[in-house]
Amino acid sequence: MENKEYIASGILELYVYGLLSEAENEEIAMRAKNDPEIQAEIVSIEKSIIALSSSFSPFNSVGNYERIKEKLDLNPSPKVIELEPKRNISHYLGWAAAVILLMGIGFMYNQLTVTTNQVVNAETEKSKIEKELNTLTLENKAIESSLAIIRDTNTTVVALGGQAVAPESYAKVYWNKEAQKVYIDASGLPEPPKGMVYQVWSLKLNPLTPTSIGLLDNFNDNDKRLFPINAIIDAEAFGITLEPAGGSLTPTMEQLYTLGKV
Structure with a gap:
């Protein structure tokens, strides 16, 4: 002073x-x-x-x-x-x-x-408000990006129905081959137990060949339940299983929550 x-x-x-x-x-x-x-x-x-x-x-x-x-x-x-x-x-x-x-x-x-x-x-x-504003801005950009893919006429929507372990579960896959973007709408899945994570698989049906394309990490923190996952070249079906944290090399079929054919 x-x-x-x-x-x-x-x-x-x-x-x-x-x-x-x-x-x-x-x-x-x-x-x-x-x-x-x-x-x-x-x-x-x-x-x-x-x-x-x-x-x-x-x-x-x-x-x-x-x-x-x-x-x-x-x-x-x-x-x-x-x-x-x-x-x-x-x-x-x-x-x-x-x-x-x-x-x-x-x-x-x-x-x-x-x-x-x-x-x-x-x-x-003021500093706190600025940080919150920056966070909201980033979230809005992410939402706008995902909505653009979902609304694109080139996007294929695949409905995944509930399976034996959770008949009431459901999900949707938004797959845009041209933009090489894939989003999972997991609003129909229950919150995973502690130490567990949902894993998404693309499937070839003949012979049955599953390929992991991503984990639905931070499930409880994503209030929109809309997750971007790895781009894929081709798939005949999609499935979502419940796996230990970190994911598995092969799907645990006893924990198959949803499944849907393209």
């Missing part, structure tokens, strides 16, 4: 009045030791406070002094001279003004702290 901003913040006044913590006092003392401008400002504040207090201090005029001296000289036997107490309201006003000044500086310092915290919180919130 520049010296002008540092001085204008009011923290040096709080230092002079002894209202800061020990750590803050040490920090300002070290800064004043190394910076003549800060040291000069502290001395100036101290002089101002002394001058403010002195300006409101009660005093006796020269006339009062002479009258008291005359009475003492006329009375050989000293007597106590009762003087009427002087009620100088300006004395009390001076201290009240000093207290109000301290309160004002304290309030300004607190407001500065609150404002600084608000700025920091606003920057943090």
Whole structure:
């Protein structure tokens, strides 16, 4: 922070009045030791406070002094001279003004702290929103890309029906040979158990030859249940099995969830 901003913040006044913590006092003392401008400002504040207090201090005029001296000289036997107490309201006003000044500086310092915290919180919130916006932008681009393939008239749609292990299951394959893109709509599949993953197979029927073309990873995190998988050159059917995490070299037929012919 520049010296002008540092001085204008009011923290040096709080230092002079002894209202800061020990750590803050040490920090300002070290800064004043190394910076003549800060040291000069502290001395100036101290002089101002002394001058403010002195300006409101009660005093006796020269006339009062002479009258008291005359009475003492006329009375050989000293007597106590009762003087009427002087009620100088300006004395009390001076201290009240000093207290109000301290309160004002304290309030300004607190407001500065609150404002600084608000700025920091606003920057943090802005950064969070920007990250969320970037994530949404990437997700939208991915959705637009998949929708373009699904809506393409060159895309073949293959319906996969449920099998014995899960008759109520279903899925769809969107296969665009020209664009060499394949998407699986797995919205009809239940969430896989922990440690298991769905594996997609392209099939040649005669003889039956399965080829793995991808895993439906991060199933629970994909709320659209639309998965891009590896492109294929040719297939006569598609099947989806439930396999251990990482997939299998050959399909586990007892865990065949869906199957469909092209």
